[in-house]
Every structure is written in C-alpha cells, then in structure tokens.
Amino acid sequence: MTAPIPEQQQENHDPDALHGFLRELTRFTLRFSGEGAEGVDRVVRGIARTYGGRAETVLVADGAVLSVTAGGRTLTSTVTAFPDVARLDRVVALKEFVERLRDTRPALSEAAAGLRRIETLPSPVPRWARGVGIVLFSLGFAPAVQPTWYEIGTTALLAALVAALTVLSERRPRLARVLPLVAATLVSLVTLGLLRPEHGHGGPVLIMLPALFFFVPGDLLSAATAELVGGFLTTGAVRLVYALVLLLQLYVGVLIGVAATGTSTDALFDTAQDTDLSRWVVVASWAVFTLGLILAFEVPWRLAGWVVGLVYLALGVQAAGTALAGEVVGTFVAAAALAATADLLARPPGRPPRLVLFLGGLFTLTVGSLGLRALTSLAGGHVLHGFHDLMDFVTIVTTIAVGLLAGAALVPARGLQA
Template sequence: MESTRALSGDEGGGPPGGEVVDVLARLVGLLLASSGEGAHRIERSTRAVAAAFGCRASLVMVPEGAVMTVSKGSGRAVTVTVRAVPEVFRLDRVVALKPWLASVEGGELSVAQAGAGLRRIEEQPAPYPWWVKLIGIVLFSLGFAPLMQPTWYEIGSTAVLAALAAVLAVTADFVPRLAVLLPLLASTLVSVVTLEVFATDAAHGGPVLLMLPALFFFVPGDYLSAAAAELAAGLMTTGAIRLVYAVFLLVQLYVGVLLGVALTGSSTRRLFDVVAVADLPRWALFCGWVVFTAGTVLAFAVPLRLLPVLLGLVYLTVGVQSLVTKAAGEMAGTFVAAVVLAAAANVLGRRPALPPRLVLILPGFFTLTVGSLGMRGLTTLAGGHVIAGFTDLLKLVTVVTAIAVGLTTGAALTARRADLRAA
C-alpha cells in the first residue's frame, strides 16, 4: 500500500494528528486490498473510525486507490492518496480487521493502540504454509468439477490439471513478477495438457469443460459481480473500471486457451461444448460441496474454525438455488439464492464471533458460478460454435446482473436503520 499526503484548507485550527491520518490511510489500504465484494462499504468504515478519533473523513475512490480527506473541527484538512491492488487471497486479514474496527468504534483503543493493532494485522503471516494453499486450490477445483461434468473422468483430470495450476499460483506468491501473467500462464499450461493428454475422446466431454475446474481459481467471477453491485450502488467509476479489469482477466484466460491450441497444433474446432454422460452417484455430488468449501478455506487463508458456518451457507445457497430453479427457472433460482445468501451473511455478520459479510458470502457466491460462463462462451465462439458461444455470453450478463441485484436486495432487506442512514 502506498500513500502520499498534502495539506489544504483554511487556517482556523491545526490539522488532524499525523497518527490519526496514518491509521486511516493504512485502514483504507487494507479495505481496498480486500474489496473483492466491491468498494461501496469502505467509506462507511473509514468515517466511523475517523469519528471515533474526533475527525471527519471523506473518500473519492477507484478500485485500486482512494483520495481521502481528513479534517478536525474547522482546522486544515489533510489529503492522502492511497493505492492498493484489490484481491481476495488473504481473507485472514479481513477476519482480523472486524474486531479491530469494533474496538476502535467502541472507544476501547487509543490512536497509538489502534495503529499498533493495525500494524499487527498487516504484518501477520499467512495462517497456512504454501503447500497447504496448494492443496486448497486443488480441493477448490475438485469441488467445482462436478458442476461442469458429473463424471469420474472429470474429477481425475481436474486433480492433475488443478495441481499444475496450483503450483503456478503458489510460485507467484514468491515471484511477484509472475503474478502479472498468472491467468495467461495457467490457462496456457492447462490448455496444452488437456488437449494433449485428457481431451482425446469426445466421450469424455468438451476440452473446455475439462479445463474450467482447474482454472476456476483464476476466473474473475467475484470482480464481475462486484462491478455490477458497484454500478447498482451508483459508484459508476469504480464499477466501470472493475468491470473492465474483470473482462481483461477473462480475456487472458481465453488467450491462454488459444495459445494452448496453437502450441499443440490443434484446430479451434476441438473447442466443442459437449457434456459427457454422468456417472457420479448422488452422494459424490453432495460431498463435493464439502471438498469445495474446505478448499476455499485453505486457498483463501480463512481460519479453519469458520469451516462449519461457511459450509452451512454453501448448502443453503445450493439448496435454495436448486429448489427455486425447478419451480421458476435458472435466473429466478440464482436471484433468490443471492438474496438469501446476502441476507443470511448480513445477519450472521453482526455476531462478534463470526467474520464480516465478505468472508461469509464468498464460498456461497462461488457456487453460483458466474465467470466460468464468460470463459466458456469465449472459447466456444473461438471454436466456431457461434450460437452456443453467444448464448453463454448472454447468460453471463443475465446471471451477473441477477447475482449483483440479489446480493444488493438481500443486504438492503436485512440492513439496520443506522446502516441505511450512514449509506
């Protein structure tokens, strides 16, 4: 997180204390870095902390930065520019930030104590070693695989492909330059191995359906829905920029698949979209969500103690989506599931012992499988299957909108009056 500072305003009094401004700037940096759900809640938290220290704060935001103005009484205002790259890979910091915010807003911490606590959160090591994160990414992909094709072959191929992608993802933690091209490199590697080793028989399903579970960790479904939620909340700049960034990540994955086609000397016609005959028993499909949720916890550095409540929200989301889809269609099922998930996360998030809304929503949100539709549509188009490709892309737009509006509706229905006044 980087920040710059400048003074402005009248001479009616002294500016806010440097310690207060430093705490607020670092807080904004942490909130920006964990804004995978959207940036629309950052200003509310920042204003509350500033008020606890007798100051006023206002923000002008873009997804990767913010200009914060802090004032105290009628004195000069301090303007700080904060930059932080948004991601959702260290949710342990999001969990630790919740009790810190509660203590500051409750007047339990001095500025010095608040700064020291924030520094501990920033510097705390990841809760799991690199090899546990690698296992988490593989489990995350394996749990998602039956959604693409409920076959044992899909699970077996995903185990190998996800392990390759996970090695790249973990390596990028140690080689930051690799992170810039990570989606492109991962999709190229997965594409080459899939086309050369696993997509040799049409009876096993389309190549893209074999690739997608291993690439799901890199698919920007969270950014797409966060962008839609920000646009719905009236944050045009942050929503539009995040939407462009999500599309850019999606295109990287798409180009990587095409590079794999070129490197193997294959034809794009191999990118057909045919689902194999299901051979997984129902118990395997049911248990898949346990594997998926455990993988989410390990891959995104969520404390292990939260696994039961996250698993409950996953099954709630899946159950609601399945029941409503049977009764009223897929879009209605997705919308209602998003409403229920957001409402449940809002209510549970008020309990001091439970994590904030973002952490509670994330696993259930992933079950709604947004970004994979865009990837599937682009690759299907590249394979020359125009109608099917555009059908998937149109479905992506409607599903993203349904999820974003559903999450916003669920949050609004369960919001407290104080939160509505502060919005």
C-alpha cells in the same frame, strides 16, 4: 490552575495523527479486505466518528481520496492499494480490530501499531497447504461442470499443475501478473497434447474449466455489476474491466494451447458427457470445494462451519428456486438470500466478516466459466452456441448482481458503524 490534558487524549484529538491513522486504515482496507466501495467508506467514516472527527472518501477500485476533518482543520490525501482477497485471515483480523477500536478507543499510536501487526501476520497455513487447497477447490467444483469420474480424475492432474504454478508465483510478482494466462496455457497444452479426451468425455474446455476455476473472475464480475447497479460507477467500471482482462487471459491461454498442439478450433465445442456420479457425490463435492476454499484463501479454521453453512444455503435456495420457477429466478433468490443472511450474521461483534461468510456462496452462483465457454465456442466457429453462452453469461451475472442488491435492501442499513 488548569489540569494537564492526558497525553493519550491530546493525541486522539490531534488532526494530523487522526488523518495519518485513517490514511493507513483506508490503504489497508482497500488492499486486504476485498470490500467494495461501500464497505471501505463505512469502516473509515465509522472510525473517524469514534475519534471525534469526520471523514469523507472518494473511491476507485485501487485508490481513494481521503478528507479528514478534526479540530477545526481539514486534511486531504490520496491512497493507492491493489485489492486482493488471497488472505482472508487478515479480513477477519481487520473486523475484530475495528470492533476493538470502537469499544476501547485506544491511543492512535497504539491503533496504528495494531494495524501494522495485522498487516504482518504470518500465514496461518504453509505454502504447500495452500496448493492442496487449490486442488480441492477445483475438485469440488468439477462435478458442477460435468458430474463424471473422468472429469474428477483429469481435474486432479490439471489442478495439481495449477496449484504448483500458483505457489511458485507467490514470490515472483512478475509471474503473478500473468498467472491466469500461464496457467491456462499449461492446462490447455496438457489437456490437448497429453490427455486428448475422446468425444465421449466431453469437450476439451469442459475438461479444463475446473482446474482454471481458481482464476475465473465470476465473483469479480458479479461484484462489479452490483456496484454499477448500486451507483458506484467508477469502482464498478474499473472492476468490470479488470475482470474481463482476467477472463481474456484465460481465453488467450487456451488458444495458445490449441495452436501449439495443432488442434482444430472445431474441438472447442463444449459438448457434455452423460453423468456417472450419484447425486450424493455431487452434493458432497461442495464440502470438498469449501475445504479447498478455506485452505486456498486462508480462512481461519474456527470459521469453517459458517462458510460451509452459507455455501449450502446458496446451493439449496438456488436448487429450490430453479425447480419452482427456472434458473434465473432461482439464481436471483439465492443471491438475495445469501446477501441478506451474510449481512445479518456478520453484524454482531465477534462474528465473521461479511466477505468471509459471503465468498464461498457467491462462488457457487457465479458463472465466469460461461464467459470463457462463450469465447472459446465463438473462436471455434460455433457462433450460435457461443452467443447462446454469452447471453446466458450476461443474464446470470446481472441476475446475481440485482439479487445481491435486493438482499442488501431487505436488512436495515448499517449507518456509519464499521
């Protein structure tokens, strides 16, 4: 007489159960992890192998076609999910969850329940704290735009308005879709209509930029370019178009403020004010920036040291490389060092995910603000200056993307493990 097969073992070899779980895992990874096409594919294929099956994915930026082969059957389905990196605590929980699956291989019903628990995790910070994070995020970035006390003071006011608007939009999906446009319009109206910065305070766009940096898609542009260079043409192209749409929302919002206040477009020339901050204040400002990032993107506090370390690594390598060989070389080397370090540090079990380690440093390198400055300079009739910014924008974004790929190539491949 043949011994009965345990119920868990039967379930784990059921093609329908495996396909259903991998479908939910694909959707979750697309929606919450913020990983590019390579990362999503690696996680799904790795877990399929853990359960004795095989999975193949064809990915676009907001969807996937998933094929799962198990028990002599192949099942195919489509998955759609809008990518979002606003909740990095879920990214951390996802990596820990995938590691547990690989080590313990629980029943698929238990694994599915665990995935649902991650999806419904309560926010680790209250809504008001996320608003504080956006303000600190902007304040920490402000000295990188203009190292002046005036820039910090105006950013405090403008970022507080943006933070309040962002927190308000969390329960209003329609407002969230056009939030960059609304935020840029508000910041432009207050800057040009109320603050009216004098010529010695720098150009109006430079005053606005730190408060809008939360919406500037520099990281998205770099990631899209990296995917295109790496051969993920569909995901890279869609991500690039989406990043440009976000950038255009900011641009149009600034122009609405210009028109509403009757300001001449000539004022959009982005002259910078002479510095009145010490070097140590500028260096310390990135710690404020990182604290803001932790609150705004809801990174667990236990990972704060990792995030701070990678931010200052990127800054230090970029500064050294720029001093030795110029901005392009410095940015390339910093991007490569950031990618290689984040990848290596994230691999051991129990370590933070690559995205969490990577994101803060990438923000310090990205230059989406250059794109906005280029567009506003062109709108103001400053053609030569605008095209100069535009060329810098294209050059640096491409440099970052190629640097990220070079850094990834320096470390051994992960294979299909999650």
